[in-house]
Amino acid sequence: MIASAVAAPASKRTPIIAGAVGSVVEWYDFAIYGFFAASIGKLFFPSDVPLASLLSAFAVFAVGYAARPIGSLLFGYLGDRFGRRRALMISIVAMGASTTAVAILPTYAQIGVAAPVILIALRILQGLSVGGEYTGASVYVAEHAPPKRRGFLASFVEFGVVGGFMLGSAIGAMTAAALGDAGVSAWGWRIPFAFGGVLTLIVLALRRNMPESFAGSTAEDLSVSPLMEVFRDHWREMLHITALVAYAGPMFYIVWVYAASYLEQTLHFSTVVTMDIYLVSLGIIGVVVPISGHLSDRFGRRPFFLAVGIAGLVLTWPLFYLLHQPSVAQVLVAQLGFAILFGTIYGMVPATIAELLPTRVRCSGAAIGYNACLGLIAGTAPLLSTWLVARTGDVLAPAWYLILLAGVHLIGWAFLKEKAGQPLS
Template sequence: MPRLAAASLAGTAIEFYDFFVYGTAAALVLGPLFFPAFSPVAGTLAAFGTFGVGFVARPLGSVLFGHIGDRHGRRPVLVASLLLTGASTVAVGCVPTYGTAGVAAPVLLVVLRFLQGLGLGGEWGGAVLLTAEHAPPARRGLWASFPQVGPPVGFVLANGVMLALSAFLTDAQFAQWGWRVPFWAAAVPAVAGVWLRSSLVESPRFLEIGAHARVPLVEVVRRHGRLVLLTAGALAVGYAVFYTVTTWSLAYATRRLGVSRTVVLGCVMAAVVVKGAFTPVAALLGDRYGRRPLCLVGCAACALWMFPMVMLLATGAPLAMFAGFLGALLAFVTMFGVIGAYLPELFEPRVRCTGAAVGYNLGGVLGGALTPIVATALSEGGGRVPWGVGAYLTALALVGLACFALLPETRPVPVAAPEPVIG
């Protein structure tokens, strides 16, 4: 289990590094480089639009790789998805800007971002299922949380590279070539990740399946359609909160509040590190008290914290921004720390790879793809405090709370020991 968990964590960290480095670049530099004819606000919206394309592709990736995972095994999904995401990420670093290639530049950017999302759509389901289906029932939440630690590790790596480049390069150097370095750097961990994953063994639950679903997506839609929609609606707020903190806040604080790029990245990274450390703790609580109660608590905390978060962000003070980000991410991880065990347990094994991945990634479309665009639009033209963003996130949290309330609990019930026979 430790070796398997380490491989899953490493793989998700690499793939989410690829995904996050694009989001940071979209917030900081892609607007003027690829959409120079737009105003600063419109350029940022256009860059976030290309960012959102990756989320639109993720459910398609979950269908494609979910079919492979349910028909041919979880293990092949891990290698193929990592190769696709890594190759498309390196290619983003080679795309010429609008000034060199004209309209072809943003078109290439959109295509490569789509391929990134396609690969990531298969990554989560394969990594989580391979770990969860090997894990003992009493500690499934804990072991399945290791792939969930991968995203914060990937985020810290991606933004650590961006932070170092921001600190040592001038703005002109960063815009000219510095932003490309994190994309090129993705090649090394991608190759290492493929080598690490190629030696993993297949999931025992998959090997036990007698009759595999012929077309898993059709079976999921017919038999589990309501479950997929509920999970997507429930998870949307988690994505929205995470990408508000890690993507939109970068653009808002630097452009609107005039805060240094280095300061904002440092505040966000510190909050993400704490969030990553708390992920196994939330998973252990889920093993003890149940998956659904943790999700309900996390959603309620999101609903209560969104207005304080935007107030703290609007101060522009580093400690205040860090406190706002940290509160939001701890509420987020209270939900997402148990999702690695919760979603697979909701679906039967023969369609689990497709069902869990589609529900997870549809939530990403609803929460992750739209939030930076909606938040940017809501924060324009108002006062210093983006109250509209707080209201939008609170509304999503209430929707998530209702969806989680309609989902069942799945934590395995311990089998009671037989009473001793007194002769």
Template sequence: MSDTSTAYDAPSSIPKPKWRPIIQAGLVGNIMEWYDFAVYGYFASIIGTQFFPSEDPAVSLIAAFGAFAAGFLMRPIGGILFGRIGDVYGRKRVLTLSVLSMAIPTVLIGLMPNYAAIGIMAPIMIVVLRMIQGLSVGGEYTSSVVFMIEKAPKNRRSFFAMWSIWGAIFGIMLGSGIGAAAAAIFGAEALADWGWRVPFLLGALVALTCFLVRRAIHAEEQNIGSETPVRDTFFMHLGDVFKVIMLDIGYAVTFYVAFVYLVTYLKVIDKLPEEEALNINTGSMIILLLLIPITAILADRFGRRPIIILGYLFLSLGAVPFFEMIHSAETINIFLGQLGFVFGFACLTSALTVANVDMLPASVRCTSYAVAYNAAVGLFGGLTPLIVTWLITETGDPVVPAFWVAGTTGFSLLVAIFVYKETRPRHFAK
């Protein structure tokens, strides 16, 4: 394992009153990032008709999601770009820049004239804005995680780390909630005409709050890391990057199966009404938000490695029975099956995040973590809906996605057992 002893080592303890600004700085940025993710997805059909008009509504929707996908294609580049800023110029600076690069395009989308007003420039500008947001997404989560873990007391690192994923999940729920409220308040006609813009413009309030919180944080960052973090990541620490990727594969696949693909599965395979499918998914995410702090405390108490192993073991052994419950078409069984994935994923969140940071040298940590995390999420998580849809089509077995989950989590379980070495204090902060 690479030496991680640098100026960024976490303090042994900090006063509790100083916890709040550190946690807030990581939390609010991820709320902003994933608020936009949810709002764009919620209004994709309207955006399609406004900016990508076609006689076939399906073509407009596909084009809108194409612009959405363009943002994800920029994530690896954004990870390297913002990671380098964080390693060379400091964590505070990258946190401020990343939220601005998400907030400004979000507001501009809300103000952008549609195709009827400016023609072909409308869809071009939407794609450009989504690409800028993709750059931000590529660096925001990993940079905020690194910042919080490095600022956390050594015995509270999992507790601090969990606020990034907590903020991401809350941001998705906030975006969906505001989108649903806009639909209820404005009605279908006004929503399609101009009401869809309101949630994007409200993103300015979230962004302003985030910017002020991050500008106010006190971060002493002398002796920043390497001056060439991108080169050092690929030529000196590539082995560490691959270890993180292998450890995160099961995590990425589980997230995209349980919280992205499953809504489509419930509607297409189980034939559930859309409202019921969304309610089940929302309920499971609420429980996930409640479980994450508990598993983070356990990871700080007993170590990250045992909690990671527990989560992966639970998922690899439980994936098939969980999916069989989900395919039962009984609402209560579907919900309990998804809760199985929720528990396993909750065990992985903050414990795995701290493990990732431990495995990477601090001098290139923002860059190397961004590369590793975006590779795992992009290659394995992002392709998962496509892979499991293809598996069902080819085999005709509606439970076959479980084997993809079991295989990838089983692989990462072996990495957790034989590759990852725990580095944690033996006492628990009171």
């Protein structure tokens, strides 16, 4: 029979903290890679054409994301077969090791073609580990949360994501302020990656005594593996999860990752100014996320998902237009608008992905459905945006891509049944 183990003596806050902190490391790493993509491109993919170096750096970013679906298969299976805690511990170790290794990796000028090859391998390892971390943590926290507060409490997993990006922005801003653009490009970009290793040790200490929410399936339960069962019986739910982030996921990587390079290289914003803008907009996301989770507990998830999808169809282009104006104020207004849309969706994501699937396949189904979108659509968004602009000559071309994805979001959730406040199956 299925073994379930929720540790009674543990503090009620322990699962929330232990589950959320891994997201800090996960998204801290991806944030700093995106923010320092221009420097990494020049050092590991040298070219006489700056656009070529930037495209190469974002291609490596996309490769890491492409590994996420594979990681979702691995860590989803581990979470359903051997328990959520074990899967989360393994993922954070792999994540921290890859981040730390980037900090000490020699450049192309030092070891030649081996440098980009090793960088790609490290990004693949990081992508594999990320494939199970976010959804595993979301499932873990949701399984510990009371049904009537599931949206609010599970939203702290996303709050950890925001915290990771804010921390990455802060470390980046301090590094740039202390060393200047030349110092950052030469060697200062390594400092944030090294700090990621320190964060990993902190997370490991916090997770050491985390209670289990689902101890895993015994051998007798596995007449059909979790992976086979989820593809056979729950493919519709996985499609709903993919639609859940079809708009918000790519939005984040276009607005907060791809645009960072645009602001610096085309509009000539300094790294410090870019980081400051991001800190403000990410702070807004941090405020909106728990509010969204709380309101969805009271009024349901579905109305908010549909409302944001409609708003995305209407507001994406004007916000993207403002994002590309040579004015700090206009760029900030654009990012605040996107921040509200993004925060509203992602405040409900952790609870929703847990509610759509039964316990025995929850980790597998959530990880596969979520990472299918994040790996294949969101992860390639910076690369695709760069290509679209180069191909069309229109800096606003990525906005039409986002509008299309807002439509996918709406279609996916138009007929979704409400499950907020109900016990998990």
